[in-house]
Amino acid sequence: MKRYYNILILTLFIAVTSCTDVVEVDVPEAPSRLTIEASLDWEKGTTGNNQTILLSTSTPFYDNLSPAPVTGAVVSVTNNDSGAVFNFQDQNDGRYTTNAFIPILGNSYTLNVNYNGERYTGTETLFSVTDISSITQSREDGEDDEVLEVNVSFEDPEGVENYYFLRFQSRNDRLPELFDIKDEFIDGNEATFYYEKIEDEDDNIKEFEPGDIVDIKLLGISEDYYNYMQLLIEQFESAGDPFSATPVPLVGNCINEDDANNAPYGYFRVTQMVQDTFTFE
């Protein structure tokens, strides 16, 4: 809902806007912090044994394309229901991997990271996801009725609160298209979401063409993670626009047990996922 609303407001604004340009603006610089990208996504129909956790540090805002991987950390995940512990091996490039993870729907998991003498933890529950019912392409839908878009549909289970994270990644592009979805207004219905690119010469955005390939992931997520992603996506797409909310710090589910003021960025999520690949015809 909010998304359509924001798009509308933004469109109104752009419609009456004469010019945008890239400018040099000085921004403040905060001390670097640990960033945890612990996304344990269990693809339906697989064992889910292979999982990777990414650790890095934050960098100054304009420090472009300089990854800051964290090595030497000790990483493990515990199943709080069974007591099973899964240790992740340091790959010395910021990746920590395991091939022994066992995902169980409805179970709760805790992440443990020891880094630089400080202990970081986070807890999350594994939620299931419904299947994608169809993936189609069209021109007449979407914002522009002459431009190709890919449509993803799924049936929302009725009577239960569901939260989803839908991710499109075009193989020709660097940036993904992200959707946070809750079923508040669509409970029990078949819902369709589309990804369409409107040509923009300034930003070098090109429309989809036949032959383009898009990777699609649909994840069943917790309400807390939905709230986190909703704000993350909103700020990623529109922070600073006059009709968007004042940007604020994002609060994930990981804490620093030793120094609360040095809380980590990122999130520890455990989800069930369905994925597919679509090629435009």
Place this chain on the structure above:
Amino acid sequence: MTKQKRSRRLPWLWTGLCLLLGSFGVHAQQNFTISGNVTDKINGETLFGTSIFLEGTSIGAITNEYGFYSLSAPAGKYTLVFSHMGYKEISVPIDLTQNQKMDMEVEEFSTQLDEVEVTAEEPERAILRKPEMSVSKLNIKTVKQMPVVLGEVDIIKSLQILPGVTSNGEGSSGFHVRGGAVDQNLVLLDEAIIYNTSHLLGFFSVFNADAVKDLKLYKGGIPAKFGGRVSSVLDVRQKDGNSKNFALTGGVGAISSRLAAEGPMFNNRGSFLVAGRGSYAHLFLKLAGEKNSVSFYDLNLKTNYGIDKNNKLYLSGYFGRDVFNFDGSFSSSYGNASGNLRWNHIFNDRLFSNLSLIYSKYDYELGIEDFEFDWISSIKNYNAKYDLKYYFSDAFKLDFGISTIKYEFDPGQIKPTGPNSAINELQLDQKRALESAAYINAEHKLTDRLTAQYGIRFSHFNRMGGQPLSIYANDQPLVYNSTLRFYQRTDPVDEVTFKKSESIKKFSNLEPRLSLAYQLNDYSSVKLGYSRAAQYIHLLSNTSSVTPLDVWTPSGNYIEPQLSDQYALGYFRNFRDKMYSLEAEVYYKTVDNRIDYIDGSDLIGNNTIETEILNGESRAYGLELLMRKNEGKFTGWVSYTLSKSEQRTPGGIAGGPGINNGDWYNTPFDRTHDVSVTGAYQFNEKWSFGANAIYQTGRPVTYPNGQYQYEGISVASYSERNADRLPDYYRLDLSATYRPNKKPHKRWKGEWVFSLYNVFNRKNAASISFGQNFETGANEATRTAIFGMVPSLTYNFKF
């Protein structure tokens, strides 16, 4: 026994009261009253703010909103002077031996269309002697001569070049007064509440300058007869319509055109005005393609009928709408509608009354065709008020009255528009409330030099039932999560439904108002003011600029009424026989119960707003200077404001430190410096020129302080709220007006207005957004500037 005692006491009380009131007039028993109406000689419009005084004395009066005045003086021979900005002064010798009626027609300096003849805002004696302060008045002629963007005269933008008034930048709705929010302004058009003052997201105001007679902005020292908002009152009055001749005025501009017709009716016992304005659709959207359209229109209506000498009826109406349509994907329309029926009744030469019945409404509709649903929302109010003014003596005048407003809030309905819509029907809880008030206010001349205005307003707010309400554990709709350190919504544990006859919550407040003027000498005075005001309805908006889609909500269990206290001190001085004037004021204002929104708040389609907000406070203080040159070929002013506006939002019932760690932070309306220079030069009969120069500190914003990689994107981290600023804003505008040779016998009068907005083509940032370049992935800052240099040409005519 008891009865006897009572009847003995009462005469004492009465005697005391009579003695008290009697002491206000010197030799009250010998006084006689002069009263009447003041109108414009050419078009018969009643005049508000005309100064009437007895030359050589300190006795005087000012006409009210309906042109009525009354003054009293001891018997004797006097010269009665009528004086009004832009009009010829009239002196009439009178021999005051009995009460008399004197209606007066005054004549403008020039009857030429929009000719500029700005004299002192009000005659010297009025400015200095009246305790009224913190008031900005603009003559509609002054407004019309300022250079404007795209040739469309704009009242709201004109106010912004006076001290203490700002906007949130080009392309943002509403205005800010002394560091206050948009919803803290009470905007009245012929007494009807206007909820959104902007067309096209702030590019134009909803006020058609051709239909407006005068406007007055109270930045502080709000008289007791106004209430309901804590920052300011903008009182806009529509023209009554020419009661002498039929007349047409109009203009053709680049974006919009307008036409107004007015004339006498009811056998010259009344008059009418019909004014319309419309934009040409598509014009804005050359770049966006022909499939989209954006347009606005509005209609002003007014008519009046004089039943007899002492009774007059007025009927006025406004209807305005904005319509957006994007390629059949989205459509939106929104606007205000209002109507007011008024009855002026003069009981006698000292007691004037007005009864008003007012309706107003603001609503919007969104159609989202892609997902096949409509979204609608509205606020409606019905208002009855009765205002009286008693001219007790020259030294003592009394305003008093009552008012009641019934509100109906419809925060949102979702309706699927097609059989395949994935969206379920939804109705957010409708809310009802009743806001009532009674007031009494005295204007009291204590000595020849010292005048006081003091009054009190009693306001009462009843949040009425007829809706369900969520109940939360421990009465906490949100709690502070001390582990993760953020505010978290809680789920309701229960729901109670209030019957329509029940009341959810009631509030009442006493709002004292006081101002004092002490005249130091013939050309200078100091003034002092204090006012308290209560605000019971609030506009929910967590964005830096309000949008037309924001929703109003009443006070209730979780939202307390906002309460403001404002103190102001001013120094006023005229120089060189009123040719120059200086107004200097300092103010300090606090607002209690100002809500702010938690990090990540979601207000759209939200039935439980209480889970998104915390109650806080705000404060603003500043210095305002206004130096004017009032007469001559060159007129204009320099205004400067130095100010601070900030807020603090502790955790309260939710626990925790609050927003921004409970520290003070800038409001989005904080502007440290605000300077503007406006000038008009009458070169000759045909040509006149105007210029504005404006400089402002940039708007407070929140910038990123770092980035991290997550989910394949670079996520920006942000720190304290509003701790950074957009670049400073400045621009220069110029205009030239050409009036072809006027032929004395021709009724048709035309003029060409050429204007250049933002002459230096400076790209003032309306916003700066941060994000990744789609192609390279590099972080960058993108500036949005609304107007570069905008030339425009408008043709205005009068027939």
